[in-house]
Each structure stands twice: as C-alpha cells, then as structure tokens.
Amino acid sequence: MRVNMRVNGRPYEADDVWEGESLLYVLRERLGLPGSKNACEQGECGSCTVRLDGVPVCACLVAAGQAEGREVVTVEGLADHARQRSGEAAGTVRPGEPEEGHPETPGTPRQPEPTRPGQVAPLAPVQQAFIDAGAVQCGFCTPGLLVAADELLERNPDPSDADIREALSGNLCRCTGYEKILDAVRLAAARTGEAV
Amino acid sequence: MAADRAPATLTQATGATRGTVGESTLRPDGTLKVTGEFAYSSDLWHEDMLWGFTLRSPCAHAAIRSIDTAGALALPGVCAVMTHDDLPAGTHYGLEIHDQPVLAKDRVRFHGEPVAIVAADHPETARRAAARIKVEYEELPLVVDEATATAPDAPLLHPGRRDHHASHVPHPNIVHRQPVRRGDVAAARARADVVVRRDYEVGMQDQAFLGPESGLAVPAEDGGVDLYIATQWLHVDRDQLAPVLGLPADKVRLTLSGVGGAFGAREDLSMQAHACLLALRTGRPVKIVYNRYESFFGHVHRHPAKLTYEHGATRDGMLLYVQCRIVLDGGAYASSSPAVVGNAASLSIGPYVVENVDVEAIALYSNNPPCGAMRGFGAVQACFAYEAQMDAVAAELGLDPVEFRQRNAMSQGATMPTGQLVDSPAPVAELLRRVKALPMPPGRAWEAAGGPVDVRALPGGLSNTTHGEAVVRGVGYAVGIKNVGFSEGFDDYSTARIRLEVIGGEPVALVHTAMAEVGQGGVTVHAQIARTELGVDRVTLHPADTRVGSAGSTSASRQTYMTGGAVKHACEAVRAEVLRRGRERFGASRPAWAEPDRLRLEDGKVVTDGGEVIGDLAGILGEEAIDLEREFRHRPTEPFDLRTGQGFGHVQYSFCAHRAVVEVDTELGLVKVVELAAAQDVGKAINPLSVVGQIHGGSTQGLGLAVMEEIVVSRDGARVRNPSFTDYLIPTILDTPAMPVEVLELADDNAPYGLRGVGEAPTLSSTPAVVAAIRAATGLPLRRVPVRPEHLTGG
Ligand code: FES
Numbered sequence: 009m010r011v012n013m014r015v016n017g018r019p020y021e022a023d024d025v026w027e028g029e030s031l032l033y034v035l036r037e038r039l040g041l042p043g044s045k046n047a048c049e050q051g052e053c054g055s056c057t058v059r060l061d062g063v064p065v066c067a068c069l070v071a072a073g074q075a076e077g078r079e080v081v082t083v084e085g086l087a088d089h090a091r092q093r094s095g096e097a098a099g100t101v102r103p104g105e106p107e108e109g110h111p112e113t114p115g116t117p118r119q120p121e122p123t124r125p126g127q128v129a130p131l132a133p134v135q136q137a138f139i140d141a142g143a144v145q146c147g148f149c150t151p152g153l154l155v156a157a158d159e160l161l162e163r164n165p166d167p168s169d170a171d172i173r174e175a176l177s178g179n180l181c182r183c184t185g186y187e188k189i190l191d192a193v194r195l196a197a198a199r200t201g202e203a204v
Numbered sequence: 205m206a207a208d209r210a211p212a213t214l215t216q217a218t219g220a221t222r223g224t225v226g227e228s229t230l231r232p233d234g235t236l237k238v239t240g241e242f243a244y245s246s247d248l249w250h251e252d253m254l255w256g257f258t259l260r261s262p263c264a265h266a267a268i269r270s271i272d273t274a275g276a277l278a279l280p281g282v283c284a285v286m287t288h289d290d291l292p293a294g295t296h297y298g299l300e301i302h303d304q305p306v307l308a309k310d311r312v313r314f315h316g317e318p319v320a321i322v323a324a325d326h327p328e329t330a331r332r333a334a335a336r337i338k339v340e341y342e343e344l345p346l347v348v349d350e351a352t353a354t355a356p357d358a359p360l361l362h363p364g365r366r367d368h369h370a371s372h373v374p375h376p377n378i379v380h381r382q383p384v385r386r387g388d389v390a391a392a393r394a395r396a397d398v399v400v401r402r403d404y405e406v407g408m409q410d411q412a413f414l415g416p417e418s419g420l421a422v423p424a425e426d427g428g429v430d431l432y433i434a435t436q437w438l439h440v441d442r443d444q445l446a447p448v449l450g451l452p453a454d455k456v457r458l459t460l461s462g463v464g465g466a467f468g469a470r471e472d473l474s475m476q477a478h479a480c481l482l483a484l485r486t487g488r489p490v491k492i493v494y495n496r497y498e499s500f501f502g503h504v505h506r507h508p509a510k511l512t513y514e515h516g517a518t519r520d521g522m523l524l525y526v527q528c529r530i531v532l533d534g535g536a537y538a539s540s541s542p543a544v545v546g547n548a549a550s551l552s553i554g555p556y557v558v559e560n561v562d563v564e565a566i567a568l569y570s571n572n573p574p575c576g577a578m579r580g581f582g583a584v585q586a587c588f589a590y591e592a593q594m595d596a597v598a599a600e601l602g603l604d605p606v607e608f609r610q611r612n613a614m615s616q617g618a619t620m621p622t623g624q625l626v627d628s629p630a631p632v633a634e635l636l637r638r639v640k641a642l643p644m645p646p647g648r649a650w651e652a653a654g655g656p657v658d659v660r661a662l663p664g665g666l667s668n669t670t671h672g673e674a675v676v677r678g679v680g681y682a683v684g685i686k687n688v689g690f691s692e693g694f695d696d697y698s699t700a701r702i703r704l705e706v707i708g709g710e711p712v713a714l715v716h717t718a719m720a721e722v723g724q725g726g727v728t729v730h731a732q733i734a735r736t737e738l739g740v741d742r743v744t745l746h747p748a749d750t751r752v753g754s755a756g757s758t759s760a761s762r763q764t765y766m767t768g769g770a771v772k773h774a775c776e777a778v779r780a781e782v783l784r785r786g787r788e789r790f791g792a793s794r795p796a797w798a799e800p801d802r803l804r805l806e807d808g809k810v811v812t813d814g815g816e817v818i819g820d821l822a823g824i825l826g827e828e829a830i831d832l833e834r835e836f837r838h839r840p841t842e843p844f845d846l847r848t849g850q851g852f853g854h855v856q857y858s859f860c861a862h863r864a865v866v867e868v869d870t871e872l873g874l875v876k877v878v879e880l881a882a883a884q885d886v887g888k889a890i891n892p893l894s895v896v897g898q899i900h901g902g903s904t905q906g907l908g909l910a911v912m913e914e915i916v917v918s919r920d921g922a923r924v925r926n927p928s929f930t931d932y933l934i935p936t937i938l939d940t941p942a943m944p945v946e947v948l949e950l951a952d953d954n955a956p957y958g959l960r961g962v963g964e965a966p967t968l969s970s971t972p973a974v975v976a977a978i979r980a981a982t983g984l985p986l987r988r989v990p991v992r993p994e995h996l997t998g999g
C-alpha cells in the first residue's frame with residue numbers, strides 16, 4: 009500500500025508498504041529518518057517515541073497505515089518544532105551562541121560550538137540541555153526521551169520532579185541512572201522560563 | 205527510498221568542544237545524538253542491501269537429526285539460506301576457548317542457539333523464511349546445576365575438550381576452577397568467638413543495553429568484507445571472524461558503528477559472523493538487526509551464582525577467617541567464564557584484611573544460556589554475599605555494621621588474599637564514612653505535611669494500592685572492590701595514532717584509536733588528553749576501525765586508563781618530535797630549545813617553564829605533519845597459582861561504597877528505593893561530569909539486580925521465560941531515586957594522571973546496600989537477589 013503523511017512539517021509518501029509494517033519501520037527504513045530508535049519494538053522502552061498529531065506515541069506500536077494523512081514529529085524535527093512554538097525565525101542562530109535574552113544558567117557548562125558541519129539551526133532547548141547536563145551517554149534512549157520531555161515542557165513549562173518522572177516513566181535508559189536526565193529537563197525548563 | 209547512510213562517517217565525533225584533563229568537557233558526539241543523526245549500527249543502510257535473520261533452537265539440549273531448508277529457499281525474496289554444512293572454513297569461535305559453533309551442527313546446547321541463517325530482501329521475508337526451515341530435534345537430558353553437571357552419568361557438554369583448563373578441573377563439565385588459600389583457616393576457626401555461615405544466590409542478570417545487536421556487512425571487491433558493527437573490541441572480533449570466513453585478517457575490516465550501550469554483552473560475537481557469511485555468500489551487503497526478543501538469546505548474561513560463605517571473628521570485631529565457595533553457572537559455552545572465575549575468587553572476600561582464607565570458585569558448563577561478561581565481572585556476585593555476611597557478623601557481635609566494616613577495612617599497604625600488596629590508595633573506611641555522613645533524605649516524603657498522600661512516591665507508585673499504612677523504612681550500607689583492566693598475566697595493551705598538522709593556519713590533532721565508544725565517554729576524554737598534552741584547541745577523532753592497532757576491549761573499566769594512556773603516550777612522542785624539529789630549526793638562536801624538559805606546549809605555542817614563548821606549532825610544523833603510533837601497556841600481572849591462588853594478578857583496584865535508603869510496603873511486598881548515595885575513589889577525575897554519570901549508571905544497574913532484574917530459566921526445560929522488556933524489568937525513572945555522589949581523587953602513581961577505572965565499581969556495592977536496607981526495614985534474611993514481593997510477604 010501507499011502511505012502519505014507529514015513528517016516534521018514536510019509531506020512524505022511511502023510506496024509498497026506491507027500492511028504489517030510499523031510507523032517506526034516506515035520512518036526508519038523507508039523515509040530515511042532513523043532518529044527514532046528501535047530498542048524493543050514492543051512498546052516497552054519508549055526509544056521510538058514520536059508525536060502523532062501532537063500526542064506522544066510509541067511508533068513501533070502504530071501500524072504504518074494508521075499514520076495516513078497525519079502529522080508526525082520525530083527527534084529530527086524537534087528543533088524546528090520548538091522554534092515554531094516559541095515563534096522564532098528559523099535558521100538564524102547557531103548552536104553554541106547563547107541567544108539574546110537567553111542567559112546561561114549559572115553553574116552549567118558552557119554551550120558547545122556547533123558540532124555538525126553546515127548546521128545552522130539551533131537545537132531545541134531540551135536538546136541542548138541534554139548535552140549540557142550530561143544526560144546523553146550511549147544516546148540510544150535519547151531521541152525518545154527528548155520527544156517525550158519536549159511534549160511535557162510544552163504542556164507544563166514548570167514541572168515538578170514528580171511530574172518529570174511520571175512523564176518519562178515510559179522511556180527506559182540503561183546508561184545514565186536518570187539523574188542527569190532529570191537535571192536536563194529541569195535545566196531546559198529553567199532556560200525556557202528565563203527566556204520568556 | 206532512504207538516503208544512503210554512509211556508515212563510516214556518521215558516527216564520527218566531529219565536535220569542537222573544548223576542555224582539558226579535569227574539566228567537565230561535553231561529549232563531542234552529543235549534538236549528533238540529540239538530533240537523531242548519530243548512526244547506530246541498526247541505522248545503517250546500503251544500496252541493494254539484504255536483511256539477515258537467524259533461526260534459533262527451541263530446545264536447550266537436543267540432537268539435530270535433520271535440517272530441511274527447501275521451504276525457505278522457495279520463498280520469493282529469499283537470497284540465501286545457510287546451515288552448518290555451508291560454512292566455508294572454521295566452524296567455532298570463542299573469546300578464550302573456541303567452543304561455540306557458528307551454526308549448530310548435530311547438537312544444540314542452549315535454548316536460542318543459532319541453527320540456520322537467512323538473507324532476504326525484507327526483514328519480514330527473512331523471518332518467514334526462517335520459520336519454514338524444518339529441523340528435527342531429539343531432546344537430550346539436561347545439565348542445569350552443579351549436581352546435574354557433576355553427577356556420575358552427567359552428559360558431557362563438551363566431550364573431549366582440550367582447552368588449557370581441561371587438565372586441572374575436577375570434572376569436564378567444569379569450565380575452570382580457582383582456589384585461593386592463605387593462612388590456616390582451621391586454626392583460626394578454633395579461635396573465633398563468632399562464626400556465621402550462610403548460603404546466598406544471585407539470579408541471572410542481563411545487560412539489557414538499549415541498542416540491539418546489529419551491523420552491516422559489505423562484501424568488498426578484493427574478496428574481503430567490511431563490517432560496520434557495534435562491538436566492544438574490534439580486533440578480537442576480527443580475529444575470531446577471519447578463520448570462520450576463511451579469509452586473512454587483513455581482508456576482514458571492521459569499523460565501529462554507533463553503539464547503544466554494551467556493559468559486557470558485546471564482548472562475544474553475536475551476529476558478526478552471520479552477517480559476513482551471508483554477505484560473502486550473496487555478494488550483497490547484509491544487515492542484521494536483532495529484535496528485543498532475539499537480543500535476549502543473542503548475547504551472554506551475568507553468571508547466576510550460588511555462594512556459601514563462612515566468616516569467623518573475634519568478640520572485639522576483628523575478622524579471623526573467611527571460607528567460601530562460589531559456583532557460577534557459565535551455561536553452554538565458555539565465553540569469558542575462566543576470567544570471571546579468577547575475578548570471583550581473587551576478589552571474593554571484599555576490601556577487608558583477613559589473614560586466613562580458603563576460597564574456591566568454579567564455573568559450570570550447563571544447558572542454561574551462556575554467561576560471560578557483564579559490568580562487575582564476577583565481583584558482583586561475591587560482593588552481594590560478603591557484604592550480607594559483614595552485616596550478619598556485625599549483628600552477631602552487636603556492632604554497628606559500618607563500624608565493623610571500618611575496623612576490618614583494607615588500606616594502602618594491605619595484602620590481598622592472593623598475596624598481592626595493595627600499593628596505591630585504598631580508602632575503604634573513608635568511603636564508608638563519607639556515605640554515612642551524607643544527610644538523610646526526609647522520611648515518609650509521600651506524606652506531605654497536612655496535604656494528600658502523594659501515591660507516586662510510595663512503593664508501587666501510581667498503582668495506588670496503598671496509602672502508606674504498612675510502609676517501613678530501612679538503611680543499608682555496602683562497599684566493594686573491583687580490579688581494573690585485564691588480569692592474570694594477560695598482555696593488555698592499547699594503541700593510539702596521533703597526527704598533528706596545520707589546517708587553515710591552526711594546529712589540529714587527529715586521534716586515531718580502535719577504542720569502542722559504547723556510551724561511556726571515551727571519545728570525550730581522549731580529546732581532553734590530546735588537548736592537554738599537545739596544547740592545541742582543535743582535536744578531531746578518527747572513526748575507530750581495524751586500520752590502527754588494537755585498543756583492547758571497552759570493558760574492565762580499562763579504556764580511560766589504557767587507551768587514554770596510549771593517547772597520552774603517543775602525544776608525548778609527538779611533542780618530543782615537535783621539540784626536536786623546533787630545536788633543529790630555531791635552536792641556534794634560542795638557547796631555551798636545548799632543554800626540552802623545561803618546555804611545554806600551550807595554546808599552540810612552545811613555552812618555557814618561565815612562561816616565555818619560543819615558537820609556535822604552526823611555524824614548526826609547516827607543511828609537514830607529524831604522525832606517530834604508540835602502544836601503551838600497564839605493568840605486567842601474573843596468573844594466579846592454580847592451587848593456592850597466589851600471584852600479582854591485578855593491575856589496579858577500585859573502590860565504591862553505597863548507602864541505600866528504602867521504604868518497603870510489608871503488606872504488598874513492594875520496595876521503593878528512596879535514595880542511593882555513593883562514594884567512590886576515582887584517582888583522578890579526567891571528566892567529572894562523566895565520572896558521576898558512570899557512577900549513577902552503575903548504581904542503577906545494581907539497584908536493578910537487587911529488586912527486579914532476572915532472566916528466568918524454566919527448571920524443567922532450561923528455556924528462557926521472559927525474553928522481553930515486558931517481563932525482564934529494568935529500572936525506570938520511577939524506580940530510580942536521587943543518587944548523591946561523593947568523588948574522591950587519591951592518585952594511583954602507576955596510572956596515567958593517577959586515574960582509576962570508574963565504570964564497574966558502582967555496580968558492586970549498590971546491590972548489597974539496597975538489600976541490606978530492605979533487611980533493616982523488614983528483619984527478613986533475604987539471601988537471594990533479586991528480592992521479589994513474595995520474599996517480603998512470606999508468600
Ligand atoms: S522501540 Fe517502541 S517502545 Fe521500544
């Protein structure tokens with residue numbers, strides 16, 4: 009079958025999709041968007057978390073056909089998504105340059121220089137916070153956690169620790185022990201709060 | 205169609221983060237990882253690529269009577285089906301003992317053993333084809349524990365084995381045996397005022413890394429193969445692969461692909477040989493990605509263990525002797541069981557001074573899943589038992605458990621039960637003091653003053669089955685000792701190649717090693733070391749591959765020490781060459797050049813110890829790069845004596861202590877770890893942020909072993925019952941508490957920068973600390989981990 013959907017704001021079309029394929033498989037193997045991760049493909053780990061019409065879902069549990077005509081946001085589109093949300097103009101700020109009116113939180117490490125050649129768009133606050141807080145080790149859980157954390161901060165810009173734990177309880181991480189992940193979400197919330 | 209994801213370039217850390225040794229430099233691969241662009245091994249893609257799939261045995265022990273692949277081959281889209289009969293060359297592999305078949309021939313020895321492999325144009329086609337392969341099995345009697353392994357009529361797992369342990373083990377179903385004897389236990393027992401003897405058991409833990417086993421094999425024009433792979437040790441993979449593929453080593457080229465965690469599970473081959481075989485057979489690139497179910501069969505696990513410990517002490521709280529026996533179940537194949545036995549034996553009494561010891565550790569061959577490396581490597585099982593014993597003896601003596609440990613704690617200058625002198629700091633008592641001195645978390649935090657009960661913070665969390673009526677709190681302590689690096693005379697080395705050149709008018713260092721970055725942050729510290737040693741700002745990391753010498757394994761907490769040491773070593777050679785060239789060119793005009801020991805490289809300049817700038821790197825290098833490769837070795841160790849266990853077996857020790865605070869719902873049998881505090885000596889924190897991250901991660905895996913993680917193998921059929929994340933539980937963010945960390949930096953003079961390996965020690969003591977806290981809360985003996993609800997409710 010053929011599946012049409014919008015992913016990260018752009019239209020995509022996938023042909024010859026077998027009806028048993030998941031949204032995760034189509035994103036990763038047919039659309040060339042491997043950012044969403046395949047850690048369990050059983051709906052247990054959250055590594056494949058994407059937003060389907062705004063709602064966080066495990067892409068491995070969504071049949072590809074269910075995404076027909078719908079809007080998907082993956083980790084690859086997170087920076088754009090965050091920028092649209094905050095109404096900024098796209099493509100003007102380089103990562104590593106603290107944005108105006110966006111002071112660095114005291115005690116956090118300096119932001120890194122741009123690390124992708126040719127990269128011009130800034131990261132979403134939650135992405136930068138994960139790097140700065142040391143919340144990324146192997147990073148396999150990171151895309152799913154970022155999508156979930158970004159959605160939490162969209163709903164609740166000032167979450168308590170219990171809120172963060174609840175929102176991220178469907179995302180397994182085997183490396184970090186979650187302390188730094190909590191730090192990162194708190195940091196993103198603090199920075200976003202200071203920016204407005 | 206998917207874009208071509210060129211495997212070699214996308215995991216490259218292109219980051220231009222700054223920072224030298226001792227700073228919390230950020231990961232150079234961080235941006236790629238948060239944007240989803242980092243190419244993990246399961247993300248690889250190649251034009252014309254096929255998908256591989258493995259058919260696995262449903263039986264734990266069976267004779268294979270026949271295999272019929274016709275049905276699979278007939279399925280449209282299937283390009284190759286291979287069984288044992290199709291192997292072109294070697295048929296077995298293994299880390300130490302080559303006892304593991306690439307594909308089973310006439311016998312399977314564990315549930316999930318690979319029997320056939322398929323390559324097809326869609327992963328589902330490959331799966332369906334595999335399901336159409338007909339295999340006739342005839343079940344054989346099982347070996348599942350020590351009794352069935354060593355019974356007079358026990359079936360031999362590896363009849364006619366000829367490995368180097370075969371001659372000294374008491375039974376051919378025992379992989380390896382290591383005693384450790386020192387002093388006179390019988391005499392000490394006669395003098396003991398208190399004797400505590402107990403049995404303990406540790407369940408089979410899984411590494412449960414998140415990135416599944418996966419890789420892409422691409423056949424090359426020269427008849428060789430390029431494998432892009434998530435592994436812990438590229439060279440040892442290659443050395444096992446080449447004979448199986450029938451190729452010379454230089455035609456088997458491995459490049460590290462993005463690794464989603466490892467924790468020991470990627471030390472053994474999983475799909476490497478299968479992907480290469482299918483690629484060479486079909487002439488097309490083949491990708492294999494295990495799903496989570498298959499991953500549980502595709503790698504070795506932590507050895508489950510049965511342990512018997514007897515401790516004797518005087519009335520005033522001094523340990524007189526320890527006698528113990530540790531039986532590790534190694535499963536069907538040897539993997540790294542011999543080294544795990546050596547570790548369990550030599551570290552079996554913990555970080556304590558005991559004059560009289562009588563220890564025996566063995567690993568069995570059985571029909572259970574193969575076990576091998578996992579973070580903590582044999583020291584974890586022992587630590588659970590000896591720390592439980594320390595609490596039990598302290599209780600018998602009426603002593604505070606921390607005080608009792610401190611009285612017997614080893615320190616620098618102590619002698620290990622192996623006779624080895626502990627010749628660098630061993631701040632065991634101090635680490636305990638530090639965790640004990642941390643402020644306690646507030647009690648019954650879920651019972652906010654006057655407000656409603658926050659059920660999220662209760663044992664059981666949102667399932668909301670309690671409002672705290674039967675919740676009791678307990679506090680527990682533990683400390684452990686772990687060796688760093690490879691032991692027992694292993695020629696442990698790492699290699700680094702450093703290229704220093706001028707690019708765009710600026711000196712740039714390129715660091716090339718074969719170190720597997722598995723998430724631990726090696727790439728960060730190597731760049732820090734190069735920056736520190738060469739005084740340059742820009743450091744680029746070459747992808748890890750087999751085009752440079754071996755870096756050894758990313759395990760045994762050794763990479764910062766070993767490959768970090770190699771990078772340092774190679775940088776020193778480059779620096780010497782810089783100074784030689786500078787002296788040659790400018791020495792005549794500046795006498796300072798004659799004294800290289802008083803010169804250093806800083807900010808791209810050559811500076812005297814008086815701070816005078818006498819040259820700059822860009823000028824000295826000009827067009828001519830410096831490119832040097834060096835190996836680094838730690839000081840030699842020696843094998844343990846096979847009868848007495850005596851010997852200088854370990855290069856370095858690391859120590860970590862934990863305090864756990866738990867709340868237990870005694871009616872429901874549910875545990876909530878409220879806080880897990882750690883104190884660890886790291887010698888020198890090369891990257892403090894990463895050090896704390898490692899301690900958090902290790903502590904959490906230990907917490908998992910304490911209360912939830914276990915691969916359940918059925919008693920009757922030796923079949924794995926819970927190969928999924930639904931049934932094999934790893935801690936979530938709700939299960940994981942706040943983890944304050946105290947880091948000590950007492951330099952080890954033998955190590956680069958004085959550092960001490962960090963990654964493993966925290967997995968040792970976290971488990972016994974959590975269980976000690978549960979015992980303190982409930983008064984139950986709890987001699988087995990993981991602790992399950994039924995152990996707490998008596999059901
Ligand atoms: S991969 Fe979808 S939840 Fe694990």
Ligand code: FES
Pocket residue numbers: 143144145146147148149150180181182183184414464465723
């Ligand atoms: S799983 Fe490795 S960083 Fe989370």
